[in-house]
Structures are given as structure tokens and as C-alpha cells.
Amino acid sequence: MANNLIPRYTASERRNHWIVAITFVLAALGGLALFHPSFFWLTGLFGSGTWTRILHPFIGVVMAIFFAGLYFRFRRDNKLAPADREWLQHFGEMLRNREPQIDTGKYNAGQKYIFKLQALTVLLLLLSGIVMWQPYFAPAFSVTWLRIAAVVHAFSAFLLILGIIVHVYAAIWVRGSMRAMTRGTVTRAWAKQHHPAWYREVAKTAK
Amino acid sequence: MASLQSLNITARSAQTTPAPSVRETEEVAKLIDESKCIGCKACQVACMNWNDLRDEVGTNVGVYDNPQDLTASSWTLMRFFEVETEPGKLEWLIRKDGCLHCADPGCLKACPSPGAIVQYSNGIVDFVSENCIGCGYCITGCPFNIPRLSKKDGKAYKCTFCSDRVAAGEAPACAKACPTGAITFGAKADVKTYAEKRVLELKERGYVAAGIYDPPGVGGTHVMYVLKHADKPELEGLPKDPQVSPLVSLWKGVTKPVMSAILGIAALAGFFHYMSVGPKETEEDGDK
Numbered sequence: 371m372a373n374n375l376i377p378r379y380t381a382s383e384r385r386n387h388w389i390v391a392i393t394f395v396l397a398a399l400g401g402l403a404l405f406h407p408s409f410f411w412l413t414g415l416f417g418s419g420t421w422t423r424i425l426h427p428f429i430g431v432v433m434a435i436f437f438a439g440l441y442f443r444f445r446r447d448n449k450l451a452p453a454d455r456e457w458l459q460h461f462g463e464m465l466r467n468r469e470p471q472i473d474t475g476k477y478n479a480g481q482k483y484i485f486k487l488q489a490l491t492v493l494l495l496l497l498s499g500i501v502m503w504q505p506y507f508a509p510a511f512s513v514t515w516l517r518i519a520a521v522v523h524a525f526s527a528f529l530l531i532l533g534i535i536v537h538v539y540a541a542i543w544v545r546g547s548m549r550a551m552t553r554g555t556v557t558r559a560w561a562k563q564h565h566p567a568w569y570r571e572v573a574k575t576a577k
Numbered sequence: 578m579a580s581l582q583s584l585n586i587t588a589r590s591a592q593t594t595p596a597p598s599v600r601e602t603e604e605v606a607k608l609i610d611e612s613k614c615i616g617c618k619a620c621q622v623a624c625m626n627w628n629d630l631r632d633e634v635g636t637n638v639g640v641y642d643n644p645q646d647l648t649a650s651s652w653t654l655m656r657f658f659e660v661e662t663e664p665g666k667l668e669w670l671i672r673k674d675g676c677l678h679c680a681d682p683g684c685l686k687a688c689p690s691p692g693a694i695v696q697y698s699n700g701i702v703d704f705v706s707e708n709c710i711g712c713g714y715c716i717t718g719c720p721f722n723i724p725r726l727s728k729k730d731g732k733a734y735k736c737t738f739c740s741d742r743v744a745a746g747e748a749p750a751c752a753k754a755c756p757t758g759a760i761t762f763g764a765k766a767d768v769k770t771y772a773e774k775r776v777l778e779l780k781e782r783g784y785v786a787a788g789i790y791d792p793p794g795v796g797g798t799h800v801m802y803v804l805k806h807a808d809k810p811e812l813e814g815l816p817k818d819p820q821v822s823p824l825v826s827l828w829k830g831v832t833k834p835v836m837s838a839i840l841g842i843a844a845l846a847g848f849f850h851y852m853s854v855g856p857k858e859t860e861e862d863g864d865k
Binding site: 423505528531532557560 | 691711728824827844850
């Protein structure tokens with residue numbers, strides 16, 4: 371490994387992340403297809419409307435299972451810390467590409483909130499999705515539960531997709547982030563600039 | 578049923594533009610007069626016969642209801658209720674259950690598949706099975722617990738109001754077969770006038786709470802009942818004031834376009850943010 375690169379994600383973490391990413395995209399496209407008529411054409415990606423209906427829940431379950439993997443891997447680093455308050459106060463400046471000095475750990479406050487949002491919405495999607503799942507589970511629930519599940523599923527999916535738009539854009543916007551998840555490493559400069567507290571920790575243990 | 582080109586369409590599931598509807602047809606209705614019904618199940622047989630339906634042979638569970646519930650192959654069903662309308666006075670009420678063909682159909686509102694549910698301009702709500710994807714949202718949307726998913730093909734089925742017969746100017750099979758005239762078919766306005774007359778007759782006979790079941794919460798229905806106890810429709814498993822659930826309206830109403838628009842705006846916001854301020858570069862050596 372080149373000296374100016376430091377590891378951020380192991381190969382196993384990266385595989386886990388990308389399984390979730392791929393299943394998320396498929397679940398989101400299939401879900402949108404069934405959510406609004408304007409997106410119904412997306413069912414063509416899965417073969418037909420019926421195939422979309424059949425595949426969507428299975429894709430969602432795979433996503434939820436692997437998301438649980440990510441959750442338990444990264445849960446510790448996503449606990450809120452004092453520096454996060456400061457980060458949130460300077461969020462507006464950061465959007466204008468200014469660099470306030472904040473002692474951020476492995477994840478900043480924005481990443482932590484996205485992480486929590488993902489965990490909550492994936493859990494709600496899984497539970498409500500099981501209730502709605504025809505023909506296996508839905509017949510076991512009363513129609514009131516089916517209706518509650520439909521609303522919860524739509525709202526959670528909306529929030530999750532919104533969160534992922536932010537997540538993906540942040541990775542595109544902040545140069546040098548993407549390679550953490552594609553190659554597993556980031557540059558020292560990137561770590562120092564965006565996650566100084568984490569950088570110090572890594573530099574210490576590397577010695 | 579397939580979509581019938583000879584009938585005009587008022588509403589079509591999962592479609593955001595107007596359905597083809599230049600021709601106007603008269604609203605039709607079926608009236609089920611429970612005071613004339615003798616529970617013979619001729620309507621069930623006629624329904625099976627006309628629609629070529631053969632349900633599985635069930636088991637006797639000690640009541641007259643046979644089959645025990647509506648299924649994907651039993652689109653209408655006589656339901657028998659032993660009720661005490663006042664202490665010590667047992668009454669045997671019989672109601673022909675099946676789709677009520679709401680003017681504001683919850684199934685159609687909930688359906689995500691374009692054209693899988695249509696409402697003809699004569700008021701009939703029909704499932705166009707070849708467009709059905711089997712998601713069961715119609716079950717979630719229906720205030721009357723009517724649609725059933727078939728175990729055989731995974732598609733939803735219910736009473737078609739014999740839309741094929743009605744399109745050709747014939748009465749529905751059940752109405753044609755009824756030996757006591759408990760099922761009346763005709764223009765909704767005429768049927769309603771007849772229903773009012775029947776209600777008056779029943780009141781004269783002592784059924785003070787007799788009335789018409791044409792619930793306004795779903796915009797009225799195209800299958801109406803004359804009930805002996807219209808003040809208590811729940812005696813016979815009918816909801817008192819049915820409406821498309823607020824949850825279904827929330828799920829399938831304004832949230833659909835609003836949430837879709839917000840997602841589009843979020844993606845565009847990212848694009849324009851990048852085009853405005855550009856990426857956040859790493860100082861010093863940058864990215865490789």
C-alpha cells in the first residue's frame with residue numbers, strides 16, 4: 371500500500387456495502403414502479419408488472435439482511451459525539467465549499483444522521499413489506515394492518531430514497547470519498563481534512 | 578374480464594390522464610331486496626354458470642353459507658345471519674354478498690397497474706385480469722372486503738356485474754335467475770324509485786327501520802340493497818358508513834405526486850449544487 375493511502379473499508383465491508391447498494395437500486399426502481407403510474411414503465415426492467423411484484427419483496431429482504439450486516443459493522447462509529455453539534459452549525463458554510471475546522475471522527479454528523487435514517491427506514495420497510503407481501507403473509511393480516519403497512523412502506527421508502535440521494539451526492543461532491551468504498555483506501559490528505567479525529571486514531575494505531 | 582370496447586370508461590387504474598369517455602351511457606344498478614330473498618342460491622349458480630366458474634367443493638361447517646366466503650371463483654355468496662333485532666325476537670336475515678360497484682371505488686384508487694381496474698361510464702367496476710399483477714392492493718383499498726386473489730393464477734377476481742351481458746343489453750345472470758324477483762336490474766334512477774316504493778311497503782308491514790343501502794361515503798353504489806334494518810347494516814356484515822379509508826387516500830392520493838416531485842427536486846438540487854459550487858477538493862495532493 372502506498373504510503374499516502376490509509377485503509378478505510380475492508381474488502382468484506384465493501385462487498386457488504388455494494389450488495390446493499392445494488393439491491394437498494396433494484397428495490398427502489400421496482401417500488402417506484404408500483405408507487406406512481408409515471409414510473410410504471412420501470413416494471414419493464416424486471417420483465418413485467420407481475421414479475422416486478424414477485425421479485426420486489428425478495429430483493430427487499432436481501433437488502434434488509436445485508437443492511438443489518440452494515441448496521442452492526444458501523445454502528446459504533448455512528449454514535450453522536452460533541453463535535454457533531456459543531457458540524458451541524460457549520461453545515462451551511464460547508465455547502466458553499468468552505469472548510470471550517472471541526473474535529474470529526476470516522477463519520478461526520480451528516481453521515482451519522484443518514485446512517486440512523488437508513489437503519490430506521492430499512493427496518494420499517496422490512497416490517498411493513500412483510501405485512502403487504504402477497505400471497506404469503508398479507509392474508510394473515512386484517513385490512514387495517516394492510517392499509518397501515520402500505521402507508522408506512524411508502525413513507526419509509528420515500529425517506530430512504532431521499533437519504534440515498536443525499537448519500538450518493540455527498541460521495542460525488544466530496545472528492546476522494548468514492549475510493550473509500552471502491553478501493554478501500556483514502557488519501558492521508560482527505561482523512562486529515564474531513565475526518566481529523568479519525569485520522570489521528572488511525573495514524574496512532576498504525577505506528 | 579377483458580376491457581369491453583363497447584362500454585365507455587370513466588376511470589382507469591394507475592392512469593393520470595383522462596380515460597376514453599366521449600360516449601355517455603346510462604348508469605345502471607342492481608337492487609337486492611332482502612325481504613324478497615328466500616336464500617335459494619340460484620344467483621350463485623347462475624353466476625358460476627355464466628362466468629364458467631367452478632370453485633373447490635368445500636365442507637359443511639354447520640351453517641347454510643356455502644362456500645363459506647367469497648373466493649376468486651365464487652363472486653357472489655348468500656350470507657345467512659341469525660340475529661336478535663330486539664330481545665327474544667330472532668330473525669333470519671339473508672344477504673347476497675358481492676361487489677357493490679362503488680361510484681368511488683377504493684380498489685381502483687389503490688391499483689398500481691394501468692388498466693387492471695376500470696370503471697365503465699354505466700357505473701360497473703371491472704377487473705381487467707390480463708393487466709392484473711397480483712399485488713393485492715385492491716384488497717387493501719376495498720371498504721367491503723370483496724376482491725380475492727386466486728391461488729391458481731395469482732390474480733384478483735370479483736363480481737363483474739356481468740359487464741359482458743350488460744354491454745349487450747342483457748341483465749346480469751344473477752338478476753335473470755332470481756326466482757322471486759329479489760334482484761332488480763335497470764337504470765340506477767329507475768331502480769332507486771322502485772327501491773323507495775319497496776321501503777314504503779316494508780314500513781307498512783312493520784319494518785320501521787327499512788331503508789335503502791346506497792352509501793354516500795363511496796359516492797353511492799351500483800349494487801344497492803333494500804334492508805329491513807337499514808339503521809343497523811352491520812347486522813348483516815355491511816359497514817355502517819363505508820368510505821375509502823383515509824389511509825388509502827393518504828397512500829394513493831396527494832402523496833404520490835408530492836413525494837415523487839420531492840425526489841426529483843432532490844436529485845436536481847444535487848446536480849445544480851455541483852454545477853454552482855463544484856466539488857469539494859482535497860487540499861494538498863488531491864485524489865488519484
